[in-house]
Amino acid sequence: MRDALMKKLAILAESAKYDASCASSGVGRSNARGGIGNAARLGVCHSFTADGRCISLLKVLYSNHCRYDCAYCVNRRSNDLPRTAFTVEELTELTLEFYRRNYIEGLFLSSGVLVSPDHTMERLVRVVKNLRVTHGFNGYIHLKSIPGAARELVYAAGLYADRLSVNIEIPSETNLRRLAPEKNYESVYAPMRYIHERLRENREERGKFRSAPVFAPAGQSTQVIVGASDERDRDILRLSSLLYKGPGLKRVFYSAFVPVNGHDSRLPALQSAPLRRENRLYQADWLMRLYHFEAAELLDEAAPDLDMDVDPKLAWALRHPEFFPVDLNTDDYLRLLRVPGIGLISARRIVLARRHGRLEAGQLGKLGVAVNRAAHFILPRQHKGSAPFLTIREAGPERVRRAILSGQSAMRGEYQLSLPIKG
Amino acid sequence: MRVFYYDASFEGLLSAVFDAYTRREFPDALLSPADASPLLRTAAHTVKTSEEKSDRVWRALKKKLSGEALEELRLAWLSEEKESDALIFRYICKVFDSLRAETDLADAHVFAVHRLAKRVVCEKNRLTGFARFQKTRQGVYFAAIAPRHNVLPLLLGHFADRFADQDWIVYDTQRFYGVLRSRGAFTQVCLSLERAEALRSQGGRLEASLLEEGEALFQALWRTYFTAAAIIERENPRQQRRCMPARYWPYLTELQKEGAVVTRDCKVVGALPQTPQGD
Numbered sequence: 001m002r003d004a005l006m007k008k009l010a011i012l013a014e015s016a017k018y019d020a021s022c023a024s025s026g027v028g029r030s031n032a033r034g035g036i037g038n039a040a041r042l043g044v045c046h047s048f049t050a051d052g053r054c055i056s057l058l059k060v061l062y063s064n065h066c067r068y069d070c071a072y073c074v075n076r077r078s079n080d081l082p083r084t085a086f087t088v089e090e091l092t093e094l095t096l097e098f099y100r101r102n103y104i105e106g107l108f109l110s111s112g113v114l115v116s117p118d119h120t121m122e123r124l125v126r127v128v129k130n131l132r133v134t135h136g137f138n139g140y141i142h143l144k145s146i147p148g149a150a151r152e153l154v155y156a157a158g159l160y161a162d163r164l165s166v167n168i169e170i171p172s173e174t175n176l177r178r179l180a181p182e183k184n185y186e187s188v189y190a191p192m193r194y195i196h197e198r199l200r201e202n203r204e205e206r207g208k209f210r211s212a213p214v215f216a217p218a219g220q221s222t223q224v225i226v227g228a229s230d231e232r233d234r235d236i237l238r239l240s241s242l243l244y245k246g247p248g249l250k251r252v253f254y255s256a257f258v259p260v261n262g263h264d265s266r267l268p269a270l271q272s273a274p275l276r277r278e279n280r281l282y283q284a285d286w287l288m289r290l291y292h293f294e295a296a297e298l299l300d301e302a303a304p305d306l307d308m309d310v311d312p313k314l315a316w317a318l319r320h321p322e323f324f325p326v327d328l329n330t331d332d333y334l335r336l337l338r339v340p341g342i343g344l345i346s347a348r349r350i351v352l353a354r355r356h357g358r359l360e361a362g363q364l365g366k367l368g369v370a371v372n373r374a375a376h377f378i379l380p381r382q383h384k385g386s387a388p389f390l391t392i393r394e395a396g397p398e399r400v401r402r403a404i405l406s407g408q409s410a411m412r413g414e415y416q417l418s419l420p421i422k423g
Numbered sequence: 424m425r426v427f428y429y430d431a432s433f434e435g436l437l438s439a440v441f442d443a444y445t446r447r448e449f450p451d452a453l454l455s456p457a458d459a460s461p462l463l464r465t466a467a468h469t470v471k472t473s474e475e476k477s478d479r480v481w482r483a484l485k486k487k488l489s490g491e492a493l494e495e496l497r498l499a500w501l502s503e504e505k506e507s508d509a510l511i512f513r514y515i516c517k518v519f520d521s522l523r524a525e526t527d528l529a530d531a532h533v534f535a536v537h538r539l540a541k542r543v544v545c546e547k548n549r550l551t552g553f554a555r556f557q558k559t560r561q562g563v564y565f566a567a568i569a570p571r572h573n574v575l576p577l578l579l580g581h582f583a584d585r586f587a588d589q590d591w592i593v594y595d596t597q598r599f600y601g602v603l604r605s606r607g608a609f610t611q612v613c614l615s616l617e618r619a620e621a622l623r624s625q626g627g628r629l630e631a632s633l634l635e636e637g638e639a640l641f642q643a644l645w646r647t648y649f650t651a652a653a654i655i656e657r658e659n660p661r662q663q664r665r666c667m668p669a670r671y672w673p674y675l676t677e678l679q680k681e682g683a684v685v686t687r688d689c690k691v692v693g694a695l696p697q698t699p700q701g702d
Contacts, residue, residue: 010647013647034588052657052661053654100589352528
């Protein structure tokens, strides 16, 4: 029994790990009387695997049997690998026992499509209902909504889960149809829209009646695979920004494509997973969600892909020298946020600290500003030793870029050194 | 050099502030009686800790500081860093002497307290995730931790809410004390020195004889899951260490080798979880 369960867990965790989401945040909930568990608003990371990703939730598939044959997926029908499935009881026990030992924050449950979408979705709902209702489990639950499942099942899932997600996987419909012949965008967007409507409706109801049932309080998220098809970064960011604005997604996750299935002419041959690109996309995503940047500002027709050498905020600043310098003593919070080297926290600190008197050049490091980076974009003028930093307006974007990339800084002194000697 | 001696408690520190203002003299160094006295001691005063004094100082602080800033003071105290008492002392003086000190982050002392508090919160947040419980025969869940700062008091509320239906102990092997939560009440727990040392050398693991039958299975399952969840193509040990510093590793079930703990020849004081010696 012991070995069988061990094997099952290994297989079903292996086949679930390519899903990038691990977040357990977005909902704060105290334990209920007689129950077990609560949810921390900011989420809790319980461990970090050898790839440096956090383990917050027990992320497994209910089953890795699948009737679909998607080119990018490790669990596709045509792959010859051991197939298995949990029972509802096994999964419930595993979740609770792990939770009681503080290994995990909750459960992230997804599944291959077993017999039909409804059949699969019904099993998933049974697991979460069992946890919530029978065992009084108040920890975090993230449930994958199986594309094509009946609305009643999706609704039931939302009553027990904190977050629902439907993965887009491939950022354009043409490519999705090419790589996953049995899927189309309608099968993804229909449940996404449905969840969005229920979320909105639920918010209104809860405004009127406090006792109304809560529907997926941590909202919905999705994932796109980066590098399995030929979309540019501009297309991906445009898609994300539409998803944040339209169906009001909480998060879009980006997953660098790992070629798991050997050679396939429909997929690019990659030396390694495009991790750098994934990272830049996440940075751009944060700029859109928290720093008030628009997708169109970050990338346009002239620059369809993110700069791999510098982060998207610095790249934007280098393209817009006319925006700078930003005066830390007088400019507003939103302008501060646009300075490379100043983050959400340091911007807030600057706003607090400057009430007590003028901020002087030497104080910024203490406030958490990355001074060598920010120095080219701000006033008061910064100094390194006695040499003053040049602002981007004085040094020009090209020089600032080179300076930051080489770990140096553009200083006033350099001009004098490079002057040709007369005579 | 003017020296204040105090009993190294938080109330003592607040009483020292009270004495400084009533005597109108401010110390250059705060020492506990156990410390060696400095060479150039010109004047010394021994602070008598009293609830009345510390209460008055705390009430005055409450008037001048936000709840958030008061909490930061408490956190900075729990950091147990060297010189943190002197820092808190100066910070409190600054609060009394100026109009609104707490947001003046460009000030060295204000910022230092802020940063110290942040480090403590950071470790507390880490341990809410990294503490690993083992289920004992008596049904009590036991976790040993070895934090740099004294964060155990900060963890209690979180675990009390989360594990409301189970009895548990969190034990700090660095500071030799633990807390038992049972039937809705907290009790302080002391272990014998031998046991505490044994726990420390075994990464907080209890001997198999103390553990419930299913415990080994779930630990093994967790190790299996931990290994299976990593994507080898993305291996990134630097990132792993950055997020989960190596000093926590000995206490993490998933990174411990499978197999029972060697029972050392140590005397068990009572059956561990049954008879916590409260104080």
